[in-house]
């Protein structure tokens with residue numbers, strides 16, 4: 001493959017960062033052993049941070065960001081993949097330490113990717129992307145870890161924070177599909193109807209939880225998915241009923257957590273960290289294999305904005321200032 005193709009390149013000169021769509025060829029792609037013709041990528045909060053200034057995650061410039069992508073293998077030096085295989089790549093430091101998916105072709109370590117299940121398309125894989133994969137991990141943790149792995153009581157009432165974001169909105173949908181009564185916490189009233197359509201039974205304004213938590217408050221929820229951290233996570237922890245699991249994956253509000261040991265030692269609450277980046281391939285295969293059963297893509301489609309690589313350059317600052325909602329997918333061939 002010798003022809004040139006488009007990629008979004010971020011570069012650094014002193015304190016200044018530039019982002020441009022450039023024509024490159026295959027020789028530019030220096031990592032990995034599997035060459036993929038990319039169909040779609042996606043925009044996650046981490047991508048937005050990297051697009052701004054590398055977020056201290058990118059060590060070398062020029063760099064191709066994009067932590068997620070899906071597409072078809074066109075050349076493989078890895079025995080696990082052959083030409084024509086459709087694959088999914090999320091996390092594994094791709095788009096950070098390694099060149100990512102904001103490009104029409106990507107080269108990646110075959111140990112980082114998995115074959116796409118036939119039950120979803122490459123577009124649907126990126127409608128989910130890291131956000132969806134994380135939401136599925138969180139929902140399984142909150143619901144099934146307690147019920148199946150810990151042989152605990154049924155999880156009925158759950159709360160999801162940052163509910164209209166990429167992770168939050170999909171967590172609302174999945175937990176509803178798993179039979180939970182879902183309370184969504186959101187700062188954007190304009191999204192309340194949409195959150196109800198995804199499966200939220202109740203909605204709480206973010207500001208109602210954004211104040212100092214008591215060590216223990218009224219037990220209201222059997223479990224939680226938290227995407228925001230800070231005061232809101234402290235408050236959620238104080239409202240969890242005995243043996244509940246809080247799956248904490250994000251810091252959209254704050255990296256800080258001011259809490260006490262009381263929820264943990266009096267109610268046996270579990271704070272369960274979620275890391276989507278380094279999840280094993282085995283776990284990835286399980287979770288992606290469940291996606292089609294738990295996700296109503298028609299419903300999700302209402303919140304999907306499909307944009308080009310060029311449009312992405314204008315959109316990412318809105319995500320950093322909290323003005324976006326739902327998922328952005330990038331059609332790199334648009």
Ligand SMILES: NC(=O)c1ccc[n+]([C@@H]2O[C@H](COP(=O)([O-])OP(=O)(O)OC[C@H]3O[C@@H](n4cnc5c(N)ncnc54)[C@H](OP(=O)(O)O)[C@@H]3O)[C@@H](O)[C@H]2O)c1
Pocket residue numbers: 044045046130131134161162163164165166167168185186187188206227228232248249250251252253254274275276277319322324325326
């Ligand atoms: N651990 C992992 O592996 C992993 C994987 C993916 C993402 N994450 C993290 O999870 C978080 C969510 O990711 P995402 O892709 O869903 O981001 P996103 O689409 O930007 O959604 C974040 C949501 O959080 C809420 N929010 C934003 N700023 C807030 C603030 N200051 N206070 C309270 N709520 C606020 C908003 O929800 P409302 O509009 O509904 O209020 C926003 O839509 C991020 O911190 C991200 O880095 C972690």
